[in-house]
Amino acid sequence: MEQLVDVIIIGGGPAGLNAALILGRSRKNVLVIDEELPRNRVTKESHGFLTRDGVTPAQFRQIAREQISVYPSVQFVKDTVISASGSDGNFEIVTAQGQTYTGKKILFAVGMKDRPLTISGLQEVYGKSAFVCPYCDGWELRDQTLALIVNSTTALHLAKTISGWSDQFTIFMQGAEELTIEEQAELAQHQIPIIYSPIQHIHSVEGMVQKIECEDGTLIACTGIFFTPELIAGSDVPRMLGCESADTGMMIVDEFGKTIIPGVYSAGDSASRKYQVVAAASLGSMAGVSINSELLEEAWQSKANLSLK
Numbered sequence: 364m365e366q367l368v369d370v371i372i373i374g375g376g377p378a379g380l381n382a383a384l385i386l387g388r389s390r391k392n393v394l395v396i397d398e399e400l401p402r403n404r405v406t407k408e409s410h411g412f413l414t415r416d417g418v419t420p421a422q423f424r425q426i427a428r429e430q431i432s433v434y435p436s437v438q439f440v441k442d443t444v445i446s447a448s449g450s451d452g453n454f455e456i457v458t459a460q461g462q463t464y465t466g467k468k469i470l471f472a473v474g475m476k477d478r479p480l481t482i483s484g485l486q487e488v489y490g491k492s493a494f495v496c497p498y499c500d501g502w503e504l505r506d507q508t509l510a511l512i513v514n515s516t517t518a519l520h521l522a523k524t525i526s527g528w529s530d531q532f533t534i535f536m537q538g539a540e541e542l543t544i545e546e547q548a549e550l551a552q553h554q555i556p557i558i559y560s561p562i563q564h565i566h567s568v569e570g571m572v573q574k575i576e577c578e579d580g581t582l583i584a585c586t587g588i589f590f591t592p593e594l595i596a597g598s599d600v601p602r603m604l605g606c607e608s609a610d611t612g613m614m615i616v617d618e619f620g621k622t623i624i625p626g627v628y629s630a631g632d633s634a635s636r637k638y639q640v641v642a643a644a645s646l647g648s649m650a651g652v653s654i655n656s657e658l659l660e661e662a663w664q665s666k667a668n669l670s671l672k
Contacts, residue, residue: 368392370654371456371466373444373598376401377640378631378647379472380427385651387434391658394464396456398443402474402597402632403640405490410499412641423640440464447600451626452661454604468654469604470620471629472647473597475612475638482512482537484565485590491570493588496638497521501528504587508532510575512562512590515540522555525589533583535562535575558583597633611636620650628654 370386372379375397386393403409403420410416415423431437442458447469449455456464480486485493494500509532511521518534519542525532533556536542541559542550550557560577565588567573574584596612606622606629607615613636614629616622622629630650631643 366392366465367453368394368464368466369658370394370468370470371396371454371464372470372472373397373456373600374472374474374631374633375399375424375439376403376472376474376631377423377427377644378474378633378650379470380424380431381644381647382470382472382630382651382654383437384427384431384434385648386655387431387437389651389655390436391655393437394466395437395439396442396444396458396464397439399441402476406494406499407490409640410502411639412644415640444598444600447603451624454626467658468626468628470647470650470654471598471601471606471614471627471633472631472643473600473629474632474643475594475597478593478595482562482565484567485512485588488565488567488570488572488588492567492572492586493565493590495590495592497524497528497589498639501525501589504589505529506531507586508584509587509589510535510572510583510585512537512588514538514591515542515546517591518542518557519546519549521589521591522550522553526553533558533585535577535583537561601627601629601633618649619653620646621653626657 369391370393372383372395375395383393383395408417409420409423442460444456445459446457452467454466454469505528509529511532512535513521536559560579563578564576572588574582576582604624606624614634616629616634620628620630628650630646632638
């Protein structure tokens with residue numbers, strides 16, 4: 364693609380797709396570059412999105428692309444962006460396949476990535492009987508015997524949240540820091556067991572957890588796990604343009620998805636800790652509206668300037 368497109372969207376998840384839908388309907392020329400390796404590909408079903416509750420992540424993307432295909436100004440490319448340069452109105456993107464694309468605006472919808480799962484056996488159950496979001500998967504594990512694999516900053520919050528789906532769970536503390544005396548007392552009031560011994564192995568059969576074995580020999584039976592993932596930024600490319608990010612790797616944006624770099628936006632998990640499909644789609648929609656408004660204003664001013672000559 365040699366021509367200058369209006370918007371290059373990097374990432375084809377809910378945020379990127381919803382932005383593409385908005386911009387396509389706004390008659391903007393859009394290129395979506397997606398490596399098609401979403402973080403939620405390990406999940407059997409997506410939940411919490413009205414009219415799409417229970418679809419697989421692959422089905423969600425397929426339906427979205429079919430609906431976006433009605434708008435011919437939106438094109439898709441399967442590739443990975445490795446660098447970005449330029450400035451507002453003329454950005455240049457280079458991909459792993461050696462392609463170069465130019466666009467007036469950029470939207471990063473690159474999400475977040477999981478760090479390698481270091482607990483033995485966790486990879487085998489991830490997305491099958493071990494999950495990270497109770498709002499996405501708590502219903503399927505309601506009233507079951509669960510394990511919460513947490514650290515000191517997330518233990519109490521996750522315990523309170525999980526209690527809405529099950530009151531049968533054990534906390535497995537991972538990390539050097541321990542809970543405060545007050546936190547321990549609060550959990551004790553609710554008779555919630557806390558195990559500090561590191562996990563040695565998670566035993567499972569065909570992805571379904573059976574029990575958790577700790578280094579001190581403790582064995583705890585359970586049928587489901589919720590754990591606190593360690594996340595990193597989905598792409599390092601935004602930093603090449605000077606975008607700011609928090610210590611968590613999340614890009615810093617305003618309420619419309621704008622970064623500090625003119626013409627550069629971000630939406631979805633890469634710019635928010637609201638890790639839900641419906642939230643990501645909503646943020647993508649708002650970013651799409653903001654980008655379109657910016658392009659319209661620039662075109663309006665350009666025509667006014669021409670009329671004065």
